Amino acid sequence: MNSFKIPESIYFGENAMDALKSLSGQKAVIVTGGSSMKKFGFIEQTQKYLAEAGIESIVFDGVEPNPSVQTVQKGAQAMLDFGPDWIIAIGGGSALDAAKIMWCFYEHPSLTFEDIIPVGSMPALRNKAKFVAIPSTSGTASEITAFSVITDLENHIKYPIVSAHIVPDVAIIDPALPAKMPAHITANTGMDVMAHALEALVSKVANDYTDPLAIRAIKLVFENIETAYKQGDDMSARDNMHNASTLAGMAFSNVSLGLVHSLAHKIGGEFGVTHGLANAILMPYIIEYNKQATEKYAEVERYLGFSNIETELRALNQKLDIPLTFKDVTEVDMPEAQFLEVLDRMSQNAFDDPCTLTNPGTPSVADVKEIYRRAYYGA
Incomplete structure (x- = not known):
């Protein structure tokens, strides 16, 4: 039930x-x-x-x-x-x-x-x-x-x-509150909305009640986040992004999330990376991994007219001045040596995160570690 x-x-x-x-x-x-x-x-x-x-x-x-x-x-x-x-x-x-x-x-x-x-x-x-x-x-x-x-x-x-x-x-x-957000917070939190919606859509327990909410939220973010970022006083874009956040929340609260959040939680705990920023960087790499286990990304691509959603997400990150890899993050200090030092522990902790349970397929600790490496180096 x-x-x-x-x-x-x-x-x-x-x-x-x-x-x-x-x-x-x-x-x-x-x-x-x-x-x-x-x-x-x-x-x-x-x-x-x-x-x-x-x-x-x-x-x-x-x-x-x-x-x-x-x-x-x-x-x-x-x-x-x-x-x-x-x-x-x-x-x-x-x-x-x-x-x-x-x-x-x-x-x-x-x-x-x-x-x-x-x-x-x-x-x-x-x-x-x-x-x-x-x-x-x-x-x-x-x-x-x-x-x-x-x-x-x-x-x-x-x-x-x-x-x-x-x-x-x-x-x-109330859209009056997010209208006061600085641009970089608009970008990071907006990409958190995208992660919520995409992960809810492909969750192992996604259903007919949550899928429409998730898909609508994805569309609203793609259509409004750049405007909200570059024209912060555009109240239509602000209202649409605020509603997208709540719609995505209705979806993922009922079907949970996946590896994007599992990995973001743990790299955030280790290095203090802002949660939405970590999600934005991780999403394309995890979608590439997850595509072997679910056809639902293809559903989004057909709905939005995209040939490849990972490419679209990377392009959106660039429009929002979000780096494509963790090695290029400047908001925190994340030197390669320290990243490699904690990689095994961080990967195990991410694998053990409750969000991993509803990720498509059957990811392993080794899979998590490889995703972290790719998201750090961009390989």
Whole structure:
């Protein structure tokens, strides 16, 4: 038996933030990454709308780009001290991911992080609070999904936490927020959307409910990401990319992902590569590998009129000023010697990632290692 789960309420389009005025409750904790949401007035707007609803609120900010176990624990303690009946996560995927796990530890303070790593191990939530997610990036789709990614700083590993319990109750998809994103973040998060949609489409458990969402998201990204990147004030492109992110999230939240995310999680944990950037580099190499096990990429190629989707993705990366290999990444230091030193460990960890389970075919650790090598050198 299959299932399909999304938030109970999704508000989208211009002025979707107004939905906050209709919440019913007493207290809310607003979780955010901090500076940009404050700078552009979205935290103030959130608190104003909550006040109109009669809800007292406090802000927990400073969630880092790769949210750590320590940050999650601090946020959970802030919630235990305040006692909210709403948790409002606003910002990029990191803020939303962190808030989901803070929510878990707020409701179940005796749990440890290790307790919730295995898929299906998280207990039921909503005993104390409900959850609203307001994304500022068109990328992670954390506002719609059963996923959260938290970093174990000590072991340099990103752990995807998967539970239907952390699907938000309310998602607010307002294009005014991503319109403030810098161009490079628009590019990286947009290619994360592409990875979500493509991996959902070819997932071993993809189905008739998720395929249309994934294919529509792929088309929207190909048609809008370059405009959103180069003309950030084009609200039509922003709205389309924000919707594409949510549609892709509906798909992959219900059928999981694949090797692109498995490998991106682990190279991100080792070197701090931005998640969307890692996805963008890895996608063409993994599609080349996966084509031996699935015909569904051909379906996309026919739909979009492409002869080769890998070629189109590489061309799109170049239009977005995204490097084609990891050796050319400048945002972090990734020298060849260090890459080779961690390659075996990183490959095993990526193979063990839960996303590998739904990748087409039967990949091996050796396959993962070879994909990493090709994505590093461009061979």
